Amino acid sequence: MSAYALFKKDLASEMRTRYAINSLAMFIVVTISVILFSIGNEKISDFLSGGLFWVVIFFSAMSGLSRAFVSEEERGTTLTLQLIASPTTIFSGKLFFNLILVFAMNIIIALLYSALFDAFIIKNLSLFIYAFILGNIGIAIASTLIASIIAKASSKGTLYPVLSFPILLPLMLTLIDLTKQAMDGAPFQTSSVELAILGCYDVVMIAASFMLFDFIWKD
Amino acid sequence: MIWKIVLFLLLAFVSIAGIAFPIVPHPEHWYEFPLIMGLGENAKIIFFHVPTAWITVVAFFMSTVYSIKYLRNKDLVDDIKAHTSAQLGMVFCILATVTGAVWAKFAWGSYWSWDPRQTSIFALLLIYGAMFALRSSVEVEEKRAALSAVYSIIAFVTVPFFIFIMPRIMRGLHPGSADDTNAGTVVNFKMNGNMLLIFFLSLIGFTILYYWMWYVGYKSMLFKEKLNKQYH
Numbered sequence: 001m002s003a004y005a006l007f008k009k010d011l012a013s014e015m016r017t018r019y020a021i022n023s024l025a026m027f028i029v030v031t032i033s034v035i036l037f038s039i040g041n042e043k044i045s046d047f048l049s050g051g052l053f054w055v056v057i058f059f060s061a062m063s064g065l066s067r068a069f070v071s072e073e074e075r076g077t078t079l080t081l082q083l084i085a086s087p088t089t090i091f092s093g094k095l096f097f098n099l100i101l102v103f104a105m106n107i108i109i110a111l112l113y114s115a116l117f118d119a120f121i122i123k124n125l126s127l128f129i130y131a132f133i134l135g136n137i138g139i140a141i142a143s144t145l146i147a148s149i150i151a152k153a154s155s156k157g158t159l160y161p162v163l164s165f166p167i168l169l170p171l172m173l174t175l176i177d178l179t180k181q182a183m184d185g186a187p188f189q190t191s192s193v194e195l196a197i198l199g200c201y202d203v204v205m206i207a208a209s210f211m212l213f214d215f216i217w218k219d
Numbered sequence: 220m221i222w223k224i225v226l227f228l229l230l231a232f233v234s235i236a237g238i239a240f241p242i243v244p245h246p247e248h249w250y251e252f253p254l255i256m257g258l259g260e261n262a263k264i265i266f267f268h269v270p271t272a273w274i275t276v277v278a279f280f281m282s283t284v285y286s287i288k289y290l291r292n293k294d295l296v297d298d299i300k301a302h303t304s305a306q307l308g309m310v311f312c313i314l315a316t317v318t319g320a321v322w323a324k325f326a327w328g329s330y331w332s333w334d335p336r337q338t339s340i341f342a343l344l345l346i347y348g349a350m351f352a353l354r355s356s357v358e359v360e361e362k363r364a365a366l367s368a369v370y371s372i373i374a375f376v377t378v379p380f381f382i383f384i385m386p387r388i389m390r391g392l393h394p395g396s397a398d399d400t401n402a403g404t405v406v407n408f409k410m411n412g413n414m415l416l417i418f419f420l421s422l423i424g425f426t427i428l429y430y431w432m433w434y435v436g437y438k439s440m441l442f443k444e445k446l447n448k449q450y451h
Contacts, residue, residue: 145373149366153356163353166346167373170380173338197384201377208376212369215290219362 006085006093007100010068020101024064028109031056032116049119050179054172056113057139060105062161065143068094069151078151087217088210095144095209102140106132123185131178131191134198138171138205145209148216171201226427233421237266240417264322266418270425271315275343276382278308278429283375286368296441298364301371302354303436307429309347316340339381346374 014020035052044052072078081090110132114120122128146164150156178194242262285301288294319337320330331337353370357363 149353149370152362152366153353154358155356159352159356163349163370166342166349167377169342169345170377170385173335173385197380201380204376205373208373212372215365216369 003089003092003096006090007096010093010097011100013071019067020064024060024101024105025108027063028056028060028105028112031059032109032112036116044117044119046119046121046183047180049113049117050183051176052117053109053113053120053179054176056109057106058165058168058172059161060109061102061139061143062164064101064105065098065140066147066150066156066160068098068144069147070156073151082217082219087214090217091144091148091210091213094148095141098144098147099137099140102136102143106136120183122179122182124182124187127186127188127191128179128182130195131175131182131198134195134202135171135175135178138198138202139168141202141205141209142167142171145205145213145216148213152216171198174198174201222427223431226424226431229420230424230428233266233417233424236417237263237421261322261325264318266421268315268318268322269418270421271311271318272340272382273422274425274429275308275312275315275340276378277426278304278311278433279343279347279371279375279378281433282308282371286371289364289368290372293361295360295364298368299440299444300433300437301368303433303440305347305350305371307433307436309344309351311429312340312344312347316344335385339385342381343378346377350374 035056072081085093114122143164146160146167150159150163153159174194174197178191178198181191181194282301282304285297285304289297289301316337319340323332323334323337324330327334350367350370354363354367357366
């Protein structure tokens with residue numbers, strides 16, 4: 001069974017229940033609304049709006065990305081999956097699904113955010129897009145791996161953000177820094193180190209994930 | 220037995236030297252330290268704060284090493300060794316955060332300023348805490364050992380980002396950050412010869428202390444497991 005077939009299976013079951021579209025979209029709307037309500041009519045600085053952007057992204061990721069493995073456990077299909085595919089294939093399939101989900105969610109969040117927050121104006125758009133793409137890949141990889149860890153534990157819901165936050169923290173700090181630089185209109189050269197950190201994080205996490213997934217998956 | 224006495228003498232000497240030796244602008248005797256601009260008297264924390272941070276990283280590294288060993292051999296003793304190392308790492312991480320915060324009060328005026336290095340040591344605390352949370356939520360021994368081994372390896376992969384990369388390139392207050400002109404990076408010590416000696420003696424003393432605590436810790440946990448199994 002190929003990774004692409006696994007992705008199509010996940011996509012088909014999501015389309016059937018429309019969980020991702022309904023609940024996650026509502027979660028994004030609710031989170032942004034809560035932030036808007038708590039700000040009220042105050043003016044917030046650009047840096048603050050940039051930081052809050054990544055807060056919304058982080059919590060939406062925590063809400064939605066554990067579905068890949070936890071839904072298998074809940075429906076009792078984990079054993080079937082273990083039988084029909086090798087661990088690498090399974091991880092690739094789930095990672096691909098989470099990548100699409102992360103990009104879809106974050107593009108919606110970015111569009112909503114720039115429409116609703118006046119302070120969120122990005123001067124160097126290409127820098128922001130590079131950071132956005134590399135950052136999303138990193139979030140997807142790390143979240144998928146942690147999702148596979150907590151799928152085997154109890155109290156999955158509360159454990160997922162607890163485990164993911166320290167792992168995602170270098171990524172988040174660098175992304176917030178890069179967002180601030182993009183909003184200030186900094187040229188590419190000054191941000192090349194941060195972009196290199198994002199690239200390194202992605203490469204390191206993907207290598208570690210593929211090597212370690214075997215041990216998580218097999219009993 | 221003899222090395223325990225040597226360790227005691229070493230740590231006693233380091234503690235006394237670190238606290239009591241005076242800091243003067245032009246050191247003349249072997250027991251005087253130079254004055255580093257921007258730090259002054261509170262530079263003496265370097266003998267105690269840096270070794271605790273160092274041991275945190277070492278403990279984390281040893282936990283990862285034993286986790287890798289566990290994943291290869293599936294021997295639960297390796298899991299116990301990794302767990303003991305993680306516990307010690309937690310203790311030293313708390314010590315490093317607290318000594319750092321106390322120093323920050325004297326050097327920068329407030330206990331916590333979200334300086335990148337302060338943030339990273341706090342993130343290490345979160346990583347260790349998350350590992351203990353994970354361990355307590357899995358009942359089956361082999362699964363618990365496998366999952367915490369994997370998490371320990373993943374978490375250690377992010378440690379170089381936290382400890383070595385980000386605090387050096389980001390702008391902050393801690394010595395060694397991007398806009399620090401006085402003290403320089405950690406590798407470029409502007410310390411005197413005898414200050415360097417006391418510092419390295421402190422590092423060695425703390426490392427031996429960590430090894431001893433880890434050895435006692437994992438042996439006692441092994442015995443506790445054996446006793447539990449006998450009575451159940």
